[in-house]
Amino acid sequence: MEKKVFERTKGLTEILMRYCPGCGHGVVHRLVGEVMEELGITNRTIGIAPVGCSVFADEYFNCDMIQPAHGRGPAVATGIKRVRPDCIVFSYQGDGDLASIGMAETIHAAARGERITIIFVNNAIYGMTGGQMAPTTLLGMKSTTTPFGRDPRVAGYPIKVCELLATLEAPAYLARVSVHKPANVLKAKKAIKKAFQVQMNDQGFSLVEILSQCPTDWFVTPLQGIDFVEKMMIPFFPLGEYKTIEGKKETVKPEPKKVLETV
Amino acid sequence: MEKKVFERTKGLTEILMRYCPGCGHGVVHRLVGEVMEELGITNRTIGIAPVGCSVFADEYFNCDMIQPAHGRGPAVATGIKRVRPDCIVFSYQGDGDLASIGMAETIHAAARGERITIIFVNNAIYGMTGGQMAPTTLLGMKSTTTPFGRDPRVAGYPIKVCELLATLEAPAYLARVSVHKPANVLKAKKAIKKAFQVQMNDQGFSLVEILSQCPTDWFVTPLQGIDFVEKMMIPFFPLGEYKTIEGKKETVKPEPKKVLETV
Amino acid sequence: MYQGVIMSGFGGQGIISAGILLAYAGMTDGKYVTFFPAYGAEMRGGTANCSVVISSEEIASPVVAYPDTLVVMNEPSLARFEASVRKGGLLLINSSLVAGKPKRDDVKVQYIQANEIAEKMGTTKIANMVMIGAYSKLTGAISFEGLKKSLQKVFPRARQEIIDLDSEALKKGMEAV
Amino acid sequence: MYQGVIMSGFGGQGIISAGILLAYAGMTDGKYVTFFPAYGAEMRGGTANCSVVISSEEIASPVVAYPDTLVVMNEPSLARFEASVRKGGLLLINSSLVAGKPKRDDVKVQYIQANEIAEKMGTTKIANMVMIGAYSKLTGAISFEGLKKSLQKVFPRARQEIIDLDSEALKKGMEAV
Amino acid sequence: MPRIEVDTIRCKGCELCVVACPYKVIGMSKKFASTGYYPAVMVKPEKCTGCTLCALVCPDVAIEVYK
Amino acid sequence: MPRIEVDTIRCKGCELCVVACPYKVIGMSKKFASTGYYPAVMVKPEKCTGCTLCALVCPDVAIEVYK
């Protein structure tokens, strides 16, 4: 008898996705949907859509969703999680959203160790607004606001978010993956699952950075897009786990006030 | 004949400083003033006073000064330096100013490699507003908003700014010093001087983090204050240089667009 | 003389550049012109449309609520805009892509197999030019010379062959009606 | 009965807690009261002052522009507030710290060696209480009982010895005038 | 027989499935769909193993795989 | 003879100079200044070496050192 061996996850709604041909957002959406379904948490998950191409994520994920201001996903997630610790909370964000305007919120939610999961789609460009430089745009890369290629003297250097956050105490899981090839898609899904599990186990803050294609704003075809991820992005943004719960030591809570009383 | 072997630097104005007894800000002010004087740059330096106890720095430093919004020193410095690359620009900031509300501006100015110098006074507390928790408040430490001691589960973990910024490509000089003892004061001055020189040599972004006492809001005497720096702060915030220009490799500027054209 | 035009189709069909060309040609002809794109979120796909006004008098509002001419480049556009066309106006339909028929009987309807014509010339990408050519012929609102002169302005970085091809497509469009 | 009071001195002289005590005592006595500190940037040093109103009727404005009583705890305060005291009002001066003499001759002036008195009791920190004691005696606006009962409310975490000492200082202040 | 089904309403013709398929099962239709895109089709259906690699990379969840 | 001068308008009596001085030259005045603070004074002036350590830690730049 014929069996469906790959079917659309119930973690996503039936609504058609508005992303461009070859865009990585769709794959990431599917993976998050599958993970929610497999972990059986779709009903008690609250997702946060960013301002960015994936603003529409609030229509695509089959869970309660909220759409807040640009860059403030981690702050909104904090508010939600503190009020509903029984719910699973994820914030889906692009690179502009998370690492440019939202940098402070990202770092502080991580530093606080909020029990939230961030799905961070790094496509090295601002998609929705039409291809401006992102904080992760590679050096030399053209965008509509770096028409001669990103010059570090003028526009600075791309930021490596996982590396940055890994210097903080609180994050429990940080990983960088990509979705440009089947093998990578499988690894990406594992990382996303782990990130949700870390939250479910109350272990701390988790974030998965996903290198993703934006053929439209890179001005390439979808196929060239996956090549760009492979040849240009991965060498600069190395894939891997940057922090895992295993490596995390128990927090010692010193009491400076006592010291003060005795000095 | 009697000689003055220690006199008030011309880098400071004559105005009385409003800081509390035993506060570290005054020492840091003097060091910056001395460095400006010794480097002969007082006349072409533009200083930025923060919002914090040292908001009054705009009266104390003997150079052109500007006082902007809370946390935005690095952005203001960027605007100034880009318009006046011939001037030396420093932004003087407290921990709340720099690492809480101003986190995004700090990281992005650093990532852009702005040719500015940040004097970052870390006293683990909000001084001016009366002793609320800072992003650098130690675990267990009491403040007016962590009345039972900072609990990481509620208020997160203190942030180590030098370590965080050291993950970025652009910063040319990052160091952490203290001013609680004469020997440390001398080292602090060296670091501040180096930071200004890095800027004068157009080598990149520089920041000196100075552990400093706030006896008032720690609710201790000035003498207990310097003990607190020694016994509690330094163990958590290790002193030293976190990035120096020597270790900095030349930037390779890849040209992804070329790659794209050939894929 | 006053012509309010709406052009509508898929994103990627060159609706916007066709509209700009129209406006440029109008200006070149010495008319007052305005062009206004219904810009959307920038992602590909979806529909794109724009409004162009060409007038011998100063233009008050650039908003075209009731077009004198509607240029329809895909199916959904017909449904969306058909009703708004002014009585006696013109409905220009790219029948290569639009199967449906308009319900209006108080407007002039003209079908053009723009994609077929373009494909014969080598690429469907110039179907928009075919439609513009047809528009120019049918309404006389803009001249072929105006269009031709404007091509280089609208596509300043385009190679001459491309310009020539566009110009050829304009002509084919004129011939098709 | 209406008393607008301004207390002024260095930061650290307990101006604020003395003002709160005044207000609390007034409330305990069944009066309407308001207390308003001239809060500044929170750093130590500089001057501190506060306004207290004690009234048998509802208080409209808590702002004391023209005090009935001015309690002066340091030199700069005299200069700053002297002129504002209402004609016939009271000027209560801690002469331990204030060397200057007021110029007004239309107000009642009372000097108290508050620091000396307090120092004899073991700490200058209670000089503020000495002044409050004197104020209570001179104006009758608040009762000693009211003050005594209020001490524990204003300093809820203070040990009994401290409270007793404060209470003693209030008494000494009353005796000093 | 293993096979895929491409939802032509969802497919945007990006061709990622084409290169993902190790057996070159998939090609692109010459006719565009009502969406304006040219959807993927099985060009060598007989070679399909039902490995799901194409579905894994499809950004539009347009592929379902049967075995 | 080496000595320090304390500006009593600037000094806020924090005592940091007292502990910084290796020769215990400095003590605190018993009388407060017009600022309300008790300023530092040389209590063993003869021991001063002019090492400037006190001045280095003084947060109010209240000390000048002569030699």
Place this chain on the structure above:
Amino acid sequence: MDEKLLMKGNEALAEGAVRAGCRFFSGYPITPQNEVPEYLSWRLPEVGGTFIQAESEVAAINMLYGASACGARVMTSSSGPGISLKQEGISYISGANLPIFYANVMRGGPGLGNIAPSQGDYFQATRGGGHGDYRVIVYAPNSVSEMGNFPKRCYDLAEKYRIATMVLTDGLLGQMMEPIEFDFEPVDPAKLPEKDWALGNAEGRERRVIRSYDLRPGYLEKMTLKLAEKYKEIEEKEVKFEAVQVEDAEILLVAYGTSSRISKSALMLGRKEGIKIGLLRPITLWPFPSKIISDLSERIKKILTVEMSLGQLVEDVKLAVEGKAKVYLHGRPSGGIPTGEEVLEVIKKIMKS
């Protein structure tokens, strides 16, 4: 209900919010409202609530967005500069129809300004400092008691209309102490009716979405017209004001908050001298008590607005009066605090003119 407490206005505000069911606060320190977060940092944990010192005002308001989306009674507070930073968030919250409560303890502006009491943020509060068409219900207490009791009213209205509500107060009311009695029973938020729009566990119901956007042509306009209906209803039903001795008044003072108390001083001083002064105190600044002012202006031909700003409230007064009476302004900006005597002088001048 309660024993009389002598409380700071800021603490009354914080305690009042907790008693009204607030269980989530996120905020960032700023003078002169620091007592609010400081108080809540120990008080909220006591009742099982959450206190977060946010990294910034921007983060604070967005934490509120999330927490209120889950149905909690939430609060933030700040002063001028911080409230400015919150404007984007407030606009989002308004667009998303979320009920929140916040306070602006005004200080002198513009810019860093100073920390003295002021009323320069009236426009920002009543006209929406953020982008787009939206309104916030603005309560203006004038005593420590009202500081403590108004949060309850705000929460009730916020949830009734799904709207942002605020208390607009200033450093004087925040820092002053006065006896206070709470006029309501403490609210147990667990016993409030469930919100049929709140995010949470979707088991057994349709998934819910909270957003402030609609990119489809025409849809957002409809959303905003719905907002407009709500605003109209509020303008009709929720106006609050206090009228003092207006019956025989020959001059009407209009003032809110701190300046209304100063105005009352002036009224009392003036009445003693036989000057017939009345006082109209808007308690809600939006919706504004236009009707009563309009009505009074039929009879009282001199109206003096007293405010601690260059003149902002005065516009609403003029809009209400529509030329029927002469409207004067006594404004002291950026930390200037008028006195009753001073206001009386102005009144006398006007009476002579």
Place this chain on the structure above:
Amino acid sequence: MDEKLLMKGNEALAEGAVRAGCRFFSGYPITPQNEVPEYLSWRLPEVGGTFIQAESEVAAINMLYGASACGARVMTSSSGPGISLKQEGISYISGANLPIFYANVMRGGPGLGNIAPSQGDYFQATRGGGHGDYRVIVYAPNSVSEMGNFPKRCYDLAEKYRIATMVLTDGLLGQMMEPIEFDFEPVDPAKLPEKDWALGNAEGRERRVIRSYDLRPGYLEKMTLKLAEKYKEIEEKEVKFEAVQVEDAEILLVAYGTSSRISKSALMLGRKEGIKIGLLRPITLWPFPSKIISDLSERIKKILTVEMSLGQLVEDVKLAVEGKAKVYLHGRPSGGIPTGEEVLEVIKKIMKS
């Protein structure tokens, strides 16, 4: 002067700023103003200027604060949500008396809203969305030509008065193309008079300080009263408006920007039918042309405000009219664009009433 160019409004704005001497831009992308930064990202380097894509709108406005403090002609631009985030900075800049120029290319709000043209940020622009008493000079272009030519006027006024100036426009004017001629000679900023307050090299002069605060009691009030004097002078001298066929009008339309063009359409349609319609277009929204409107209202008893919002401009009109004429509103919020025909319908209804 120039050949006629067919330009996008946003590009005209950017080019106009550069020709007016702008040499520093910092901004953050947002639709529908992206063409501004995109254009300047290549155009400014061409003239030796600086383009920075800031990390956020907050950073962008604060970069401006620094750059303008050094005397440069500076610019930022954004749309609703981004302008909201800039309010704190604008308040600081105003308090510090710094001359800046910025643009709000309005879109539909509140919240994320949509990216359609709208006029919902009128209050924010004219009343100061930030904290404290301050004003910003607001120019409202209604054509691509004006988009290109107004930056020059803004810079001149900004420097004359040391004040923040802005162009309040919308997505339609930003996105539309129209022929444009620049009406001024390009400004070489190096030839502008030196600013005796600008930061830089202090050799041979007193050090300079730029700040927006004064914590000493009473001082800030004086600073703000100085601001008030400046504002008064501007209100007296810098009002700009356009009056169309008001002489014989029986109904007066008041509208700015995009809606003034739509209103003009209505006027032309109506005049054809013999309806005597006039149009008063405020070119400066602050200072507002109150006097002319007040004067006209002596004679024209029906006034219709046409705006793309729930009704914001209408308040300024009412404040000017002071009850002398009946003021009506036709408002389409959040991306609704009225048409000339639609406005004419409204006019006809009013004429009948």
